[in-house]
Amino acid sequence: MSAAAVVLLSGGLDSSTALAWATRRQGWRCHTIAFDYGQRHRIELAAAVRVADALGSLSHRVIKVDLAAIGGSALTADIAVPKDALGEATIPITYVPARNLIFLSLAAALAETVGATRLVIGANVVDYSGYPDCRPEFLDAFARAATLGTKMGVEGGRLVVEAPLVRMTKPEIICLGLELGFDYSLTHSCYDPDAAGAACGRCDSCLIRQRAFADLGLADPVRYRVL
């Protein structure tokens, strides 16, 4: 029987590609986990369900965790999302404190429950160099902590964190997904969609995504707001 994995799935471009890689390239039996954390763009939760279904996730869970009560970020608190400003800030205002640390911890708990030995995350340091919890050295340290903090560590096993996209550029990520036959129209990346779910086309996430498709000479298949 193939290995089992828990895949963090936001419904965005990166995590969806990571799931496609885990299921279609690695052949792992994948359980997916999404987080309802008070984010303003809850439309991504619907995208995660679509993507999980399209890629044959064995189970999909939405875990509620109230990051808004911790605060400190433009994605959950009452701070304006930056527009038209793809900058090189050290740590972006859209950073949620320790978000991947929290999400990976919940995924590690699920891994113990379903008997998975791998966590798969679409973390990437190329476009998100300002997010401390996307760095490979963090992911390695987390794997060690999670192994020691779960039954696996007691029983001599090892929980591995797989970050297949960590050093890929956005166009490379899109190419990988297309090679694996993944349909990017299912995904959702925008930090500030309208009520009908159309992407704004102006936030960091939209700008990065649009530029990547353009670099490949392709049109981004998601629906953008008409201004």
Added chain:
Amino acid sequence: MSAAAVVLLSGGLDSSTALAWATRRQGWRCHTIAFDYGQRHRIELAAAVRVADALGSLSHRVIKVDLAAIGGSALTADIAVPKDALGEATIPITYVPARNLIFLSLAAALAETVGATRLVIGANVVDYSGYPDCRPEFLDAFARAATLGTKMGVEGGRLVVEAPLVRMTKPEIICLGLELGFDYSLTHSCYDPDAAGAACGRCDSCLIRQRAFADLGLADPVRYRVL
């Protein structure tokens, strides 16, 4: 100005003593964090508020996190709590997968928000040797991962996990709290309280606590159910 700390506070005997140690012995400015995780004994959340108030917590937060959706434990799932059976099981049925990993991750996020450099946890390996996420090697590995996964790691700082009770026996823990003038009638430990909040006196947690007070020749000041 004294150091700031985030203290994990369940309202039980251990975490309350850890908070008393952090505020009254170390003199740290403490922010407390409790978790509403679908536990059956929600009465402990009220105890945490009482203890936070009595010990001068600068802020107290209750973070909702839906561990029941992950499952796998008698404290959140529909499995009977073991009674009258203080055993030496390798991993107790009341173990919640990766619970301290998850709670420490949320505390690390709060530490970043409030500018704290220490996390304080009442973890203990003497009575809870079967819980992988109470072991010092896990706590050290977690501190390293959390440092790397937050701004602190990028900025050259270090997040420290303090587990002052980790090698203390339960009577030693109670002595420490009493020395610091802490009133244990404010706490709540029972896994299976009645609707009025009285402890059952028969679950693992009640048995361990009662035995510790008895070893000291003291009466446990919490209210037990009259059978």
